[in-house]
Amino acid sequence: MPSHEPVDVLIIGSGASGAAVAWSLADTKMKILCLEQGDWQNPTDYPSNGRDWEARQFNDMATSPNRRQLWSDYPVNDDNSPIKVLNFNAVGGSTILYAAHYPRLHPSDFKVKSLDGVADDWPIDYHQLEPFFAENDRMTGVSGLAGDPAYPPQKTSPMEPLPMGRSGRILGEAMNRLGWHWWPSDCAVTTREYEGRAPCINLGHCIAGCAQGAKASTDITYWPAAIRAGVELRTRARVREITIDNATGMANGVIYYDRDGVEQFQPAHVVVVAANGIGTPRLLLNSKSERFPNGLANSSGLVGKNLMFHPYASVWGYFNEETDGNRGPPLSLWSHEFYESDQSRGFVRGYSWQFGRGVGAIMEAQQSFASGRLPWGAEHHAVYRKLHNHRMNIAAICEDLPEEHNRVTLDPVLKDANGIPAPKIDYTLSENSNRMLDHAIARATEALREAGAWDIGVEKPIRNGGWHLLGTARMGSDPTRSVVNDWGRSHDVKNLFIVDGSIFTTSGGVNPTSTIQALALYIADQMKQRLATLFD
């Protein structure tokens, strides 16, 4: 098998976390290489450049890898889950498609056992991450408004918030009448020229790649800086397994398939896994050896277990007033009114809301056709005109507590194009999540009615809603109850680190990427501080 010059640090995956860790480690001047199975995206190819821009969300830019089936994708058997796995495999990873809604976890999220007697506390806390949240906000280019009473007061954003729009005003006024919290969201979208990036021009199509370069996918934020600083990013390189020196029990490199499908060996002194909450356990479980017969870093048996998705409920309403439709970034306001635990609600922990401005003309027609709202025949046109640009949406993001039976294993049959076993998902909604979703739906209906909705639609849980992939290589102090320690190093293999969403101990009830990236920067910082004793 062809082999390469050894590197000091080998990172697997170039998405949200892989990019951040690569950039941060670059100032050590170590030889750093990132292997990424996908390739660079060309913004001029993004859908909003063409007339078929809405249709491509169902085709080559679909959020589900099983639907997309690009050469860079691997299949995921998610038949046994009511929530389907979404991702993107490219330089930038899933941030190519993310909606860039960018809240941080709350301080309470790190201490759920102490506060509410459920799951486990994280071995670190919000205040340890605070400087890395701020550094990540600067690197990412975050817009928002300081002073949100749902967060500690130190939180600020480098840029002013996205426009309120018509939809924001209607919902904000309703929330005020109800006396409920709402606030402009932190968004990873520029609202002015920022570090060579142009401001958002409201293309409204962030979930299929931002042609303007305003949305902070890591191919245009961290990667250019990391590459300038000397990091090598090798694309179309799909890692099959991490290899082990059986004498020392340390990782000594990886076997990957190059762009021609040829097997290669890449030696490395340190391996950092950043392949996301599904890709990482898949890779560790595929890395079996004499010494680690159950997969790498898996002495706890917890690799792949405790998968958390954040069950989502979507509640949408139709209004007489015209709304923004998709003429702006879809998400730009949040509410954390029901975030912190309140036992009187009948469930533990809580949820946040992200307010949706509306949807595009085609999406409205398709969804209303499927729900039966849009008639066939002569009435079609009049009804459609009442729906189009008259919708707003509230999506509830529910905290998903870790449960071992929710898991990623290897599918015994399904394989990717290189013959590597694919991941299989087993996931059920807990009773707590069910009650939380019902509460969120009832309250969101109340908010939309207050705002003037004359018709309400509900999806529970959002089926194509597995965009947050968390918990499958959890962080903790106890090696029997966790996979990595409090600075991201595997308990079992002292030169193996994990930095992506799989290390979340618990999920919180907000979109995770700001926290994933702050964690990656924190782990990189810990590595730099401990360089002399990294393997002790």
Added chain:
Amino acid sequence: MSKAAAPLPAWGDPILSDAEKRSLAALCARMIPASAEFKVPGADDALIQADIAKSLDRDAAAVHRALAQLERISGGSLADLDIEKQEESCATLRAEGGADLTALGRIILQCYYRDDRVMISLGMEPRPPFPKGHTLPQGDWALLDPVRKRGKIWREV
């Protein structure tokens, strides 16, 4: 010398037969008829039909199955029935529903609502979003005053 046929994409044959095209056009006319009031063509318009025929993409297999479902319900081509019988068949199709019909409907609607004439009728500019984008009212964040006044809601640890 005969050319080797190109392998079909994993998601099915992208080409509709002439018989399928006839049924599809008849279905589209019942689904979204032309309207003089709104100045829009029907979904059976030739340009829209041509767009549909080249846009099956990852739904190709589902579209073929949905059209076969329609043929079964109609006892042959929908286009050969009189209007009343066509309406009946369409009602049965819609009542039976299913994922294949949803996929077919998605493609019809996707092509219909990106047609220039339809977009203009809806007050939209017939163009891609980039590079012109859109404008939104900035709004006045003084609307947040009641939220500010209420004060801290985050939980101390």
